[in-house]
Amino acid sequence: MSLEDMLSELLERIRGALEVDTAAVLLLDEDRGVLLARAARGLEEEVRQGVQVPLASGFAGRVAAEARPIIIDLDHAEVVNPILRQKGIRSMLGVPLHVEQRVIGVMHIGTLVQRDFDEDDVTLLQLAADRAALAIDHARISEQRAVTEIMQRTLLPDALPEIPGLRFSVKYLPAGAGIKIGGDWYDVFQLADGNLAFVIGDVVGRGVLAASVMAEIRTALRAYMMQGHKLTRVVAMLNDLLVSMGRSRGATLSILALDPEAEELEVVTAGHLPPLLIEPNGRTRLLEQRHGLPVGVRAGHDYQSSSYPFPTGSRLLLYTDGLIERRNESIDAGLQRLTLAAEAAAQRPDSPLADGVYRALLDETPLEDDVALLAIETMPLGNTLEMTLPARPNVLSGLRKTLGRWLHAAGADENELFDIALSTSEAAANAIEHAYGGREATFTVRCERNGKQVTIAVRDNGRWRTTRPPGGGRGLEIMRALLDSVEVDSDEEGTTVKMTKELSRQA
């Protein structure tokens, strides 16, 4: 049974039990500060016409604003809703719908003849209202769950990228009772240059409006960033876009780019809480930026970027205010608690950082605001590096970066690194070009080091061809010139390009 049907049935029973002519339920829309008619008996027009009563005005508005039962005589009262007068209602009793001290709406009854409602009427109606409030709350929670699920599916990344030597973890929790979609979001994606982009943000307000602005911002950010603009330019362009679109809701955000090979992190913040960096030695650092206004507020604002070293063992925590803010507490106290929780969680590297921080800060506390939490951790790459990648050319730049990081750790100098990374990229491009299996196709890259010797095998599943030269000739020419050995093996299962090079020194 739908919530509306359930409420209608309840109202019908109230009409009988209390011997009244009309009964109605209005629910509060907190975003707009109005009560909306959701179910009615004897007053069906209210629902059909979508009656809206501003909070604190009119009869229902007063009941909600004062959060207490009110009895009125329409002959002597001001009533906002003309339907009540047209219907010829003379006397009314309204009670608030409560969920945990919060008013979520109003239930009222009315009679066509003058009637003095007494204490028993009030008690009985309040009892019915409490029951209805509970049912409404349950229905909204499950509705919220459904909406949240759809949101997560459409507005948040499908899956976090899988990059060897990087661990991502996420917590995303829209808070509270009622249909309140949060304006918090996060994003992780690979840029054209092979670097990784991270975004965390919070649109002012909640509900579907905040969520739709968040969707706009997310799309604009991805578009600008994937075009290869500098981070400061990306935020400036987004800011100007939002101002020009007349979006009344501003947003705070941080965008970051990580170069996994150069081990460098660039940060631009627009009014958002500072990202928390945990250095390999366990020291924590809040990456504060003073001059970044929230986006969508003032056109032409200049944003600044800062860069930080991000060597193996570094961790980064991006979050929204719901993670640290508590009633009656300063932001500094919240940041202090976050820092302690992150330091403690960093001592337990077996479990992902976001999980540990979330458990420490929120497990026991009911959420007062929505929370998005994204953690990035760099781990050492072992002697062997193995990657299975989708057979798409846009994976090549990221492959070279990850390989570059591994080769640095293996002790390769700049020339050797260039030779091996470019040759592997050639072999990979060839595997991609001949991949079999359409969108699902993948290829694997396996890198091993043994003393000074580096061996790399790139394997595809192009099983419908038995022999072919990689790279149409020139690719193979380059690989042979740069490496010690290149072997191409094709069998029924696919083609493997095996390459070796001896480094001049060992790490």
Add this chain to the structure above:
Amino acid sequence: MSSLRIEQIDGQPVAHVSEDIDAANAATIQQQLAEALEPDALSLIIDLSETRYVDSAGIDMLLRLSDRLDYRRARLVLVIPDSSQLKRLAAIVGMPQAVAIHPSVPDALGEATRSRARSTPD
């Protein structure tokens, strides 16, 4: 795409490539270069100072572009600093035989000016 920024220095087009050229973007960059080139341009300078990798797809693209420019008596000039790994790579694939390579944009501009002078009737 801003991986490519094209500026005119004294009427001479200079294309700065700020990222790797590989199988993922060679076709796009080729198209952007073609769009940027005036039909009567005598040379095109491609600045690879900030480019780290160019794979065989990128080299093929540059050589094709050079052929097309040759056909209309224009020149392709590449800027590759002496410290760049691309200098070694260019030698391996025999690029210096096909394309003029200079270590900096001012050097390349000098070459472009000379080729303009050559084509000016006496």
